[in-house]
Amino acid sequence: MSLESVLARIDSDLPAATDRLLELLRIPSISTDPAFKDACQSAADWLVADLTSLGVRASKRDTPGHPMVVGHVEGPEGQDVPHLLFYGHYDVQPVDPLNLWDRDPFDPAIEDTAKGKVIRGRGAADDKGQLMTFIEACRAWKAEHGALPCKITFFLEGEEESGSPSLVPFMQENAEELTCDLALICDTGMFNPSTPALVTMLRGLLGEELTITGPAKDLHSGMYGGIARNPIRVLSSVIANLHDAEGRVTVPGFYEGVPDLDPELKAQWDGLDFEPESFLGEVGLSQPAGETDRSGLEQIWSRPTCEVNGIWGGYTGEGFKTVLPSKAQAKISFRLVFQQDPLKIRESFRAYVQSMLPPDCTVDFHGHGASSAGIMETSAPSFEQARQALSDEWPEAAAYVGCGGSIPIAGHFKKILGMDAMLIGFGNDDDQIHSPNEKYDLNAFHKGMRSWARVLEALTRG
Structure with missing residues (x-):
């Protein structure tokens, strides 16, 4: 299957893909507030309809809280291809304080900024924009080749921003259906706007x-x-x-x-363009306050x-x-x-x-x-294949990085389903997730779609 035609399709379809994202962003799917229960149902329905349009056997699954969306699609007929699971969440954070927003958080729009065009609205980066990068990559594959490059299970949650109370029971009850070769999670970010990242360590x-x-x-x-x-x-x-x-x-x-950090990984981190003083300067601080014998990246990723x-x-x-x-x-x-x-x-x-x-x-x-913390085993060939695929799309080579935050779903995939997880996202530090005026760079949305197309091709090619 030709990757170049898929990339070209993504480029030409960017306006339509952006319109679809804006439509999803208009649904106020705030999971923690019971007043928005119907909106969460609407967001799930929207995703079921969109996946179905791609030939995915998708359905809304009820839980004691907000529904899960689960979908399955086969790869090319007669080919031995991997079976991947893609996870994302369609619920969003509350918008308070509303007076600090420059526009209605559920009236999203494309805005020009000093750093380029951005998609402004609640959920743009966390996680609807990220989720749609993958779905749009799949849409381009289907349009160009009539099928996706491999078997894919879609697993989209509606309670991530409210503690995921239904997640573990649902995974346990549906373990056989959800178990695949590898899980893909798009709820993380770039190291910087030109350097993509695979998160391999979660606190x-x-x-x-x-x-x-x-x-x-x-x-x-x-x-x-x-x-x-x-x-x-x-x-x-x-x-x-x-x-x-x-x-x-x-x-x-x-x-x-x-343990002390692996010397090879530490050397890679030391080679990244990170200055603690600049990082802290963005929030009005100047001096690292953690363990004095550890680097800045160690303090926020591995300590x-x-x-x-x-x-x-x-x-x-x-x-x-x-x-x-x-x-x-x-x-x-x-x-x-x-x-x-x-x-x-x-x-x-x-x-x-x-x-x-x-x-x-x-x-x-x-x-x-x-x-507990999550550690991804990067010795599997799929990790290096994905890292190279990302490097082919962005100006700088992709890096294995840590994450100071906690994303429990990665550990659940390992403990409940016995699957490794690969965390790839295209958010930036200034996306203001969970805060007023959340945004997602249009370039990140565009190149995120292209990146997933490359990763799918690389993982399928083996």
């Missing part, structure tokens, strides 16, 4: 909320100040002791399962973290109230890497906090999820 996530209680009630600071234990002081001391002077986390056993996400206690309203609070609370998250065990770390963290409590104080804990 896990552990969330903990703690409440330290001292006196039985709030106290007058004049009558009890000094003699009574203040839970905010205790909590502040606990938090201050979670890191040492070199930025290392002090929780006992925290670094078990965290674990402990961060305070919220802290409160006492009187925080207008004016002043001289009170010793009864309670002090904090939310703390850990990003985990390699083989760190989130449940062991939870146990160790709780014991460590207990050990730092003075007399007259107690602590209660509430967990907020625990997921």
Whole structure:
């Protein structure tokens, strides 16, 4: 099958492909807000109809929450081709605060910016635009050759932005149907606007909320100040002791399962154009604050973290109230890497906090999820085939990179379906996902389609 004719078809069909994306973006499929339940149904229906138009046997599958969209299509008749699964999500984040948007978030449009044309609207980059790059690549293959180059299962979720409560049960119940040779996930980004990336490392996530209680009630600071234990002081001391002077986390056993980075991969990362000062400068900072003996990319891709996400206690309203609070609370998250065990770390963290409590104080804990890190095995030939295919499309060679965030679906594919996952996306750091004025570069949308066409051809060719 000719790849060049597919690429040419993508180029000529870009206006129509953009119109289809804009149509999907107009559906306000906010999964976390029950007021938009019907919109999530509409988005699923839209995708079923679009996939069906490509000859995909697609259907909407009900769940206790929002529906899944599942579709299957065969490759060329009589050929031994791989069976790929493509995953994306059609739900989007809420749009608040609405007053910070420059336009209606569900009235998407193409806008000219100093950096080029962008597609502006909620979901443009996360994840409808990314999802459609793959579907449009398939559309071009079908138009040119009458069939897709390989067997493909489409698996599109409607709850990713609200914690995916239906995902694991659905995968377990439909494991035989969903199991393929390799999963493809398009929910990540480029290293920079000219360098594509395959994400091979995802950090896990552990969330903990703690409440330290001292006196039985709030106290007058004049009558009890000094003699009574203040839970905010205790909590502040606990938090201050979670890191040492070199930025290392002090929780006992925290670094078990965290090896040094492979020298070859570290050399590749060191060769990437990344300056921590410039990266931090975009958010008004200047100096890296993690482990002092690690590079900037190591700190955000391959090293674990402990961060305070919220802290409160006492009187925080207008004016002043001289009170010793009864309670002090904090939310703390850990990003985990390699083989760190989130449940062991939870146990160790709780014991460590207990050990730092003075007399007259107690602590209660509430967990907020625990997921392990994801490591993609890049020794499989398919990874290098995909990396070369991406390199052929973009100005710079594709790189294997880490991701500071957590994408649990990759781990679910491995644990539930026994499949490796390949994470390829075309978002950029300035896409403002989850924020007002989200956008997706039109060039990323266009070259993302071309990239997937190349990757499909490479994986099929073997």
